[in-house]
Amino acid sequence: MSCQPSERIMQTIRVSVPGVTDDLLRLQMFNVMDEFLRRTNAWQHLEDIELIEGETNYDIPTPAGSEVVRWLGVSHKQTPITASPAQSGVTMSSLGTLVPDLTFPDGDASYLPAATDLHPGTGVFTYTVYRPNYISISGAPSAEDVKFPLVVALALTVGKSCLECEDCGDWDVPEYMWDMFFQDWNDGTLGRLYAMPAKPWSSPTHAQYHLKRFRNQMAFRMQEARRGYVWNMPAWRFPRGW
Amino acid sequence: MPAALETVGQYLKECRVLLQDENVPYRYEDAELVEAMNIALMEARRLRADLFLPLFEVPYFTSTGTIDTTAKVTLDPMYRSSLVYYIVGRAQLRDDEATTDQRATAMLGKFTQQLLSIAS
Numbered sequence: 001m002s003c004q005p006s007e008r009i010m011q012t013i014r015v016s017v018p019g020v021t022d023d024l025l026r027l028q029m030f031n032v033m034d035e036f037l038r039r040t041n042a043w044q045h046l047e048d049i050e051l052i053e054g055e056t057n058y059d060i061p062t063p064a065g066s067e068v069v070r071w072l073g074v075s076h077k078q079t080p081i082t083a084s085p086a087q088s089g090v091t092m093s094s095l096g097t098l099v100p101d102l103t104f105p106d107g108d109a110s111y112l113p114a115a116t117d118l119h120p121g122t123g124v125f126t127y128t129v130y131r132p133n134y135i136s137i138s139g140a141p142s143a144e145d146v147k148f149p150l151v152v153a154l155a156l157t158v159g160k161s162c163l164e165c166e167d168c169g170d171w172d173v174p175e176y177m178w179d180m181f182f183q184d185w186n187d188g189t190l191g192r193l194y195a196m197p198a199k200p201w202s203s204p205t206h207a208q209y210h211l212k213r214f215r216n217q218m219a220f221r222m223q224e225a226r227r228g229y230v231w232n233m234p235a236w237r238f239p240r241g242w
Numbered sequence: 243m244p245a246a247l248e249t250v251g252q253y254l255k256e257c258r259v260l261l262q263d264e265n266v267p268y269r270y271e272d273a274e275l276v277e278a279m280n281i282a283l284m285e286a287r288r289l290r291a292d293l294f295l296p297l298f299e300v301p302y303f304t305s306t307g308t309i310d311t312t313a314k315v316t317l318d319p320m321y322r323s324s325l326v327y328y329i330v331g332r333a334q335l336r337d338d339e340a341t342t343d344q345r346a347t348a349m350l351g352k353f354t355q356q357l358l359s360i361a362s
Binding site for chain 2: 018019021023024027198199200201
């Protein structure tokens, strides 16, 4: 018996779907995970990019077996950077970050205007993403800028190359996800399998039930991904961005 | 780990049991049965493409010259017996006795039924 993290969900589905082969099960589970991660942003990844003086374009490395879904945010010197709609020359509009020193003792979040640098002068004012793992910044970094990394937050999904390798059912997603999203992926995979026509296990009724659960769970996880795994957290973060 | 119905030879042997054709000279030659197996695999590909994941390549076993009885037949164990029913049914189609026709129809139907439904 395998002790891969995916084995629990594989076993659960095998007994619920008589006649299904492991190859098909893996294919549908991969498709479900891909849809889930693309929809919810549940797989979030931070990457530090070392800036190079005068260089405005950078490839973004991602973990093995993953692909970028979308960019959740970019910051430099702890300052969120604004994305521009695929063009350069957009002016800086961020108000900077709130640091603990700027929070009053009673807990109110407020600025001390005099201490807030409205023009941090990072030299990196905006960024554009022309393709998922490639960033273009509007201003060439100065010698001062390159002392600090560009921090990017990415939403990832499973890479399709994983399907083509021999027996790699775990697809390099963080291991906690197999437990955290067990019910979600289980329902999604069951729903897709039951919805297939002309198979021994075809069952439109079961498909409808499980796919409805899967959609509901994705909606919940999408909210959860914005708030973090903390109960009752507000979705916003000050001042804005990610 | 050895398993049932893994090689061409094992399929031929099992088919001959159902065909009551285990003594030489055979009524159904090896080449005929191997050709029936090739057709069975094509039929399986039509009905259940998922059985041929990930490459969807339909195996082919040469039925001319010496039959390689050690050649592996890659099919999920759950569906190997279905292949036997198809080979037997197709072999018996050539006989024109009424009882054999019924048996051939039943075997071919069983193949399809096993691929498409749980009850079989």
